[in-house]
Amino acid sequence: MRPVSYARATDTAAAIAFALGDPHAEFIAGGTNVVDLMKDDVARPSTLVDITRLPLGGITPSATGIRIGALARMSEVADHPAMQANFPAVVQALNDSASPQLRNMATIGGNVMQRTRCTYFRDVSQPCNKRAPGAGCAAIGGVNRMHSVIGTSPHCICAHASDLAVALVMAGAIVHTRGAGGERSIPIEALYLLPGDTPQRETVLERGELIEAVELPASTPARRSVYLKVRDRRQYEFALVSVAAGLEIAGGTIRGARVALGGVAPKPWRAHAVEAQLIGKPAGVQTYAAAAAYASVGMRGFGENDFKVPLIGRAVARALAMAEAVS
Numbered sequence: 001m002r003p004v005s006y007a008r009a010t011d012t013a014a015a016i017a018f019a020l021g022d023p024h025a026e027f028i029a030g031g032t033n034v035v036d037l038m039k040d041d042v043a044r045p046s047t048l049v050d051i052t053r054l055p056l057g058g059i060t061p062s063a064t065g066i067r068i069g070a071l072a073r074m075s076e077v078a079d080h081p082a083m084q085a086n087f088p089a090v091v092q093a094l095n096d097s098a099s100p101q102l103r104n105m106a107t108i109g110g111n112v113m114q115r116t117r118c119t120y121f122r123d124v125s126q127p128c129n130k131r132a133p134g135a136g137c138a139a140i141g142g143v144n145r146m147h148s149v150i151g152t153s154p155h156c157i158c159a160h161a162s163d164l165a166v167a168l169v170m171a172g173a174i175v176h177t178r179g180a181g182g183e184r185s186i187p188i189e190a191l192y193l194l195p196g197d198t199p200q201r202e203t204v205l206e207r208g209e210l211i212e213a214v215e216l217p218a219s220t221p222a223r224r225s226v227y228l229k230v231r232d233r234r235q236y237e238f239a240l241v242s243v244a245a246g247l248e249i250a251g252g253t254i255r256g257a258r259v260a261l262g263g264v265a266p267k268p269w270r271a272h273a274v275e276a277q278l279i280g281k282p283a284g285v286q287t288y289a290a291a292a293a294y295a296s297v298g299m300r301g302f303g304e305n306d307f308k309v310p311l312i313g314r315a316v317a318r319a320l321a322m323a324e325a326v327s
Helices: 012-021 034-039 074-078 081-086 088-095 100-105 108-112 163-171 272-278 285-292 308-324
Strands: 005-008 025-028 047-050 059-062 065-069 174-179 182-187 210-217 225-230 241-250 253-262
Touching: 012 025, 012 047, 012 174, 012 210, 025 034, 059 081, 065 081, 074 081, 074 088, 074 100, 074 108, 081 088, 088 163, 088 225, 088 241, 108 163, 108 210, 163 210, 163 225, 163 241, 163 253, 225 308, 241 308, 253 272, 253 308, 272 285, 285 308
Parallel strands: 005 047, 025 047
Antiparallel strands: 059 065, 065 210, 174 182, 174 210, 225 241, 241 253
8 A cells, every 4th residue: 555645735825835845746625536546556646635625616607707616516516507507518517427426526626637537547457658658558459449539649549538628618618727837827628638649648737736717708609508428328427429519599590609529539629620610501400410520520440439430420410409409
């Protein structure tokens, strides 16, 4: 058993100082991800920095959107009336995640930062470049039904696990952080990194940088949005593919559109080509089907996950029709 130190931060500056003082320290709040990784011997922190006493909770609506504290619980955010009225896709993504027990513990900041559920990453007996750079990627040529079909590299084909992050990308969320270099505001689409030659690095955050809040700007597509999750079973299952889609329709014409995909890439995947095909077109199933054909451009499977390529187009078309029906 590995010894682990524990430090309870009393303010944000102290939390950052703890993390900077120990290169193997990790923040812990709900613990629903980091503790699992510790049990699997994947995460080996020398210090756990408890941030649960920091004033980073709360959900604050305003005329320009909603600011969600990083320590707000998933269930708390999903139950908030302002979220349900203005960001239905985000609420659906939260409710489609994990189990009620986990949603009562897990925080928004922790969910955004959760790591892949790739079985090879979580099995220390298997080679994994993300866990041990240079070891190889056992998923390539292995059991890869749940893995990515775009944004991969010869070093990693894992899929990003978060439902919430997909909906946040669709909504154009901004992640507010604080670290040794001060405060930063990062568009969530730019937060995540593709594996490339450095699969062990998953986000642009620096060591000791702490998420303080997630800001959701008000918009018509975010208000008229849905989250569609295709999975093997109804509860407690990760996405085979997922789609967060939002539309702005005026006079029967699509004036704005945002589409993000999950389960198909190592990060939440913004479907810019689909959006471009929708703008200025008449709302309707024919338009959605034609635009959805662009969702799979550039995608390719690795054997067991080949089915994701045609499936994602059908899911996008369905999600867009569902978004049109949102009042």
